[in-house]
Amino acid sequence: MELEGQYDAKKIEDKIYKLWEDSGFFNPDNLDKKHKKPFTILMPPANANGNLHAGHALVITIEDIMTRYKRMQGFKTLWLPGLDHAGFETQVVYEKKLEKEGRSRFKMAPEELYQEILQFTLENKKNIEGQIKKLGASCDWSREKFTLDADIVKTVYETFDKLKKDNLVYRGRKIINWCSKHQTSLSDLETLDVEQADKLYYLKYGPFVIATARPETKFGDKYVVMHPKDKRYAKYQNGEKLSLEWINGPIEATVVKDEAIDMEFGTGAMTITPWHDAVDFGIAEKHKLDKEQVIDFYGKLLPIAGEFTGMKTGEARAKIVEKLQAKGLVEKIEENYKHAVKTCYKCNSLIEPQVKEQWFLKMKPLAAPAIKAIESGKITFIPAHYKKISLHWLKNILDWPLSRQIIWGIKIPAWFKDKPKVRDEKTWEMKIYGRDIFDGIVNGTKKIETRAGRPRGEGKYWGDFKPGDTVVFSLANEKNDNVISSVLPVQKSVKKVSHFATIEEMFKKYEPGDDYPGKTAAQIKKWWKQRPDLHTRIQRYGIWALELTEVKEQEVYIGTTPPNIEDWQQDSDVFDTWFSSGQWPFATLRAGQPKDFKTFYPTDVMETAGEIIFFWVARMIMLGIYTTGKVPFKTVYLHGLVLDAKGQKMSKSKGNVINPMEITDKYGTDALRIGLVMGNTPGQSLALDENKIKGYRNFANKIWNAAKFVQMNVADSDTKAKIKLPAAHKKNLKELQILKKEITKLMDDFKFYIAAEKIYHYFWHTFCDKIIEESKVQLADTKTKQATQYMLLEILTESLKILHPFMPFITEEIWQQLNMQSLLMVEQWPT
RNA sequence: GGACGCUUAGCUCAAUGGCAGAGCACCUCGUUUACACCGAGGGGGUUAGGGGUUCGAGUCCCUUAGCGUCCACCA
Numbered sequence: 001m002e003l004e005g006q007y008d009a010k011k012i013e014d015k016i017y018k019l020w021e022d023s024g025f026f027n028p029d030n031l032d033k034k035h036k037k038p039f040t041i042l043m044p045p046a047n048a049n050g051n052l053h054a055g056h057a058l059v060i061t062i063e064d065i066m067t068r069y070k071r072m073q074g075f076k077t078l079w080l081p082g083l084d085h086a087g088f089e090t091q092v093v094y095e096k097k098l099e100k101e102g103r104s105r106f107k108m109a110p111e112e113l114y115q116e117i118l119q120f121t122l123e124n125k126k127n128i129e130g131q132i133k134k135l136g137a138s139c140d141w142s143r144e145k146f147t148l149d150a151d152i153v154k155t156v157y158e159t160f161d162k163l164k165k166d167n168l169v170y171r172g173r174k175i176i177n178w179c180s181k182h183q184t185s186l187s188d189l190e191t192l193d194v195e196q197a198d199k200l201y202y203l204k205y206g207p208f209v210i211a212t213a214r215p216e217t218k219f220g221d222k223y224v225v226m227h228p229k230d231k232r233y234a235k236y237q238n239g240e241k242l243s244l245e246w247i248n249g250p251i252e253a254t255v256v257k258d259e260a261i262d263m264e265f266g267t268g269a270m271t272i273t274p275w276h277d278a279v280d281f282g283i284a285e286k287h288k289l290d291k292e293q294v295i296d297f298y299g300k301l302l303p304i305a306g307e308f309t310g311m312k313t314g315e316a317r318a319k320i321v322e323k324l325q326a327k328g329l330v331e332k333i334e335e336n337y338k339h340a341v342k343t344c345y346k347c348n349s350l351i352e353p354q355v356k357e358q359w360f361l362k363m364k365p366l367a368a369p370a371i372k373a374i375e376s377g378k379i380t381f382i383p384a385h386y387k388k389i390s391l392h393w394l395k396n397i398l399d400w401p402l403s404r405q406i407i408w409g410i411k412i413p414a415w416f417k418d419k420p421k422v423r424d425e426k427t428w429e430m431k432i433y434g435r436d437i438f439d440g441i442v443n444g445t446k447k448i449e450t451r452a453g454r455p456r457g458e459g460k461y462w463g464d465f466k467p468g469d470t471v472v473f474s475l476a477n478e479k480n481d482n483v484i485s486s487v488l489p490v491q492k493s494v495k496k497v498s499h500f501a502t503i504e505e506m507f508k509k510y511e512p513g514d515d516y517p518g519k520t521a522a523q524i525k526k527w528w529k530q531r532p533d534l535h536t537r538i539q540r541y542g543i544w545a546l547e548l549t550e551v552k553e554q555e556v557y558i559g560t561t562p563p564n565i566e567d568w569q570q571d572s573d574v575f576d577t578w579f580s581s582g583q584w585p586f587a588t589l590r591a592g593q594p595k596d597f598k599t600f601y602p603t604d605v606m607e608t609a610g611e612i613i614f615f616w617v618a619r620m621i622m623l624g625i626y627t628t629g630k631v632p633f634k635t636v637y638l639h640g641l642v643l644d645a646k647g648q649k650m651s652k653s654k655g656n657v658i659n660p661m662e663i664t665d666k667y668g669t670d671a672l673r674i675g676l677v678m679g680n681t682p683g684q685s686l687a688l689d690e691n692k693i694k695g696y697r698n699f700a701n702k703i704w705n706a707a708k709f710v711q712m713n714v715a716d717s718d719t720k721a722k723i724k725l726p727a728a729h730k731k732n733l734k735e736l737q738i739l740k741k742e743i744t745k746l747m748d749d750f751k752f753y754i755a756a757e758k759i760y761h762y763f764w765h766t767f768c769d770k771i772i773e774e775s776k777v778q779l780a781d782t783k784t785k786q787a788t789q790y791m792l793l794e795i796l797t798e799s800l801k802i803l804h805p806f807m808p809f810i811t812e813e814i815w816q817q818l819n820m821q822s823l824l825m826v827e828q829w830p831t
Numbered sequence: 832g833g834a835c836g837c838u839u840a841g842c843u844c845a846a847u848g849g850c851a852g853a854g855c856a857c858c859u860c861g862u863u864u865a866c867a868c869c870g871a872g873g874g875g876g877u878u879a880g881g882g883g884u885u886c887g888a889g890u891c892c893c894u895u896a897g898c899g900u901c902c903a904c905c906a
Contacts, residue, residue, distance in 0.1 A: 006868070193905095200906085211906050225906090262906085270906040279906080339905050389835060389901070396902075614901090647843080679844045679854075683836085685899095687843055691855060698868040709865035754845075757853065772865075 007704035009668025012813045027140045028076045039075035040603040047086035048125040049093045054642040057660035060135040061673045068805040072829035079139040087409035087577030151591035157413045157560040168362045175281040178354040179344040180299035184405040193340040200337035204329045206244030211266030216316045220292040221271035228257040248306040358403040366622040367394045382637045383683040409574030415557040582619035585632035603633045610638040645689035667697035670807035707814045717789040729791045740830045
């Protein structure tokens with residue numbers, strides 16, 4: 001075969017890829033026995049919802065360089081490819097498509113929507129696989145995994161089950177980030193903080209002035225909070241009640257003192273909206289305050305808003321302020337108040353904090369061993385400063401909300417059903433702290449009997465408590481001899497806590513029933529009269545009563561398979577997609593042949609974008625250690641963003657997106673690959689300039705022509721003849737020898753950008769410009785011809801080997817055309 | 832508010848404490864049978880500013896400024 005004309009990538013790339021694939025050497029099992037020591041990289045699963053972008057091309061390039069290098073060095077090399085269903089991301093992409101077609105997911109049956117997205121994803125998956133091949137990825141397609149594969153899902157379920165058994169997963173009613181457009185909760189990582197200027201309203205709240213940027217949330221505010229040390233409010237007691245005029249009429253407000261308040265901000269007093277604000281939620285939790293929803297999940301006001309009910313929060317604001325002004329409740333309005341609001345990272349719409357029951361993962365216990373692994377150097381980061389960044393994040397980690405209210409994803413393997421009402425004759429022990437006004441038990445344990453099927457009457461204990469529940473039912477507040485006047489963890493069964501000024505007043509509402517343990521109504525009233533000490537106390541502090549209602553407690557079943565009894569309902573939520581991809585290393589390797597996990601786990605390198613270090617890398621480390629006891633990878637190599645030629649972030653709206661497939665088409669894959677690597681230091685963003693790629697297209701042509709020259713001139717060489725090398729030739733070969741050593745060291749240090757530059761420079765400016773030029777004379781001289789032929793071929797073939805990881809197509813094609821009788825892909829890396 | 836980066840030729844970026852470099856761009860010359868997707872040569876720098884450590888600093892330390900990213904808070 002003869003090399004001809006200019007290098008034409010299009011003619012050879014598909015052919016060469018097929019040659020590699022047919023050889024079977026992408027699969028480590030097919031490599032010869034010399035390849036013993038495993039080397040593993042997992043391809044970060046690309047989102048199967050569109051085309052590959054420039055960032056993916058960089059991932060494929062760097063990982064293929066590592067893979068080809070290690071394979072040539074004789075490692076049993078596995079690069080495992082995969083695709084991600086990409087839950088929320090894909091659903092958002094699909095919803096946009098629906099929108100264009102004038103359709104909406106909310107008008108579709110869930111199953112119908114799921115099937116459509118599945119089809120869409122599978123099509124994209126196929127498309128992307130083709131694009132990965134186009135980029136020359138030497139990954140083992142026989143081990144390819146998709147995040148929705150049955151074996152991956154099974155592993156995800158098992159992990160969830162184990163986490164639940166270890167008490168690391170819990171269901172909680174907590175405040176979450178709610179996107180009203182997408183109708184789902186989002187983790188903190190999926191929200192953006194956007195600076196904006198709004199008005200800050202100072203509203204009169206009884207004797208207080210409170211500042212708010214969101215008057216439309218304030219309807220239900222019935223607690224006014226201030227710092228306990230704030231002298232301005234010293235005359236107000238914690239728990240003190242105040243009657244005041246508010247947006248829709250008179251309300252009773254309660255004073256709460258809490259250190260969380262910034263005395264410097266506004267007036268130092270604020271009202272709280274626990275249902276729609278994370279800080280307020282925290283205060284309400286701490287003080288056991290009521291929480292009331294004001295805004296529904298579509299961003300509209302609920303009936304608590306009175307005349308404003310049903311309005312979108314945005315439009316309601318001005319009208320509410322108008323009303324407040326009319327009522328004289330607006331003290332002043334500060335214009336141009338700069339603050340940050342949270343927005344959905346996909347649609348930029350405002351995040352509305354909402355209280356919602358969700359699955360949460362306790363992160364602190366999972367983070368601790370991960371921190372240890374990183375600190376001890378079991379996992380190293382490239383570039384190194386990511387060590388600090390990840391440690392800082394892990395040390396300040398918060399619980400992870402796992403539930404997403406979307407259809408596209410792995411369904412959470414939890415089933416619920418209403419617990420049958422237990423009304424047996426059992427006796428529960430119930431701890432009581434404080435004083436029971438009826439029989440005076442103080443800080444003790446009281447035995448409460450339950451009666452089958454009927455409550456004991458309102459305002460009394462009756463048995464729907466679980467063992468160990470704490471109920472406090474007392475006369476006074478916490479200021480008085482340690483008796484506390486609130487209800488602790490049995491809130492589920494407490495309907496209401498009422499306060500009465502006198503016991504008579506309470507009896508009006510709650511007539512003691514005949515079946516109160518051991519006492520009749522008459523006895524209780526009589527007993528009451530005999531306790532003047534309690535009278536005094538009640539006169540001072542009033543009396544508290546519990547109104548208890550029956551609670552249907554939900555029973556929860558968690559397992560890898562559905563419960564086989566009927567009337568269980570599966571949780572309609574799906575997992576955050578990162579919960580499944582966070583298990584990628586062990587899930588993929590356990591899915592394949594049983595020996596794979598043993599051979600290839602822990603993997604060697606995790607190469608991915610610095611952007612997703614928290615989303616993905618940190619979670620893989622935590623879940624990997626938790627599940628397998630071992631770190632999932634030893635080295636984390638993080639590349640930076642790929643930017644456009646001007647250093648701008650690529651985005652569809654800016655229209656500066658560089659499609660790697662177009663570049664490949666125009667200049668060839670090898671030019672794109674080396675263009676992506678050259679000058680690309682880890683962690684640093686890279687400006688991708690088409691001109692740069694063009695330059696490397698020229699380099700590819702240079703290689704092609706140099707090979708052509710060598711081929712033409714060595715055709716008549718006698719390979720068997722003994723050759724005596726002149727000193728100049730020896731020097732050239734020695735120089736190459738040194739270069740090989742340097743490059744090997746650089747490759748081992750992950751400095752591909754320098755390695756690429758070195759070989760580029762050597763090949764073009766030493767081999768082509770000097771050695772080949774000089775050889776023209778030497779080849780013409782019969783005395784030096786043979787030695788020169790030998791040297792040229794030696795340098796060319798060694799260079800091809802070094803270039804191969806970077807520019808696999810052209811090097812392999814030349815190798816084949818030189819009739820080397822082997823695949824360059826599995827040639828021994830020069831030593 | 833906290834953390835982490837970055838600042839080197841016109842542009843994009845390199846440089847274990849040891850002669851400041853590459854690619855692209857620019858200028859001059861050259862069409863020579865491997866290649867014009869080429870060759871030979873050239874210009875271009877107070878390494879953001881200031882201070883310090885050192886025989887020696889782009890590199891280490893302190894400091895100022897600008898840019899960027901992440902985290903937290905934001906009534």
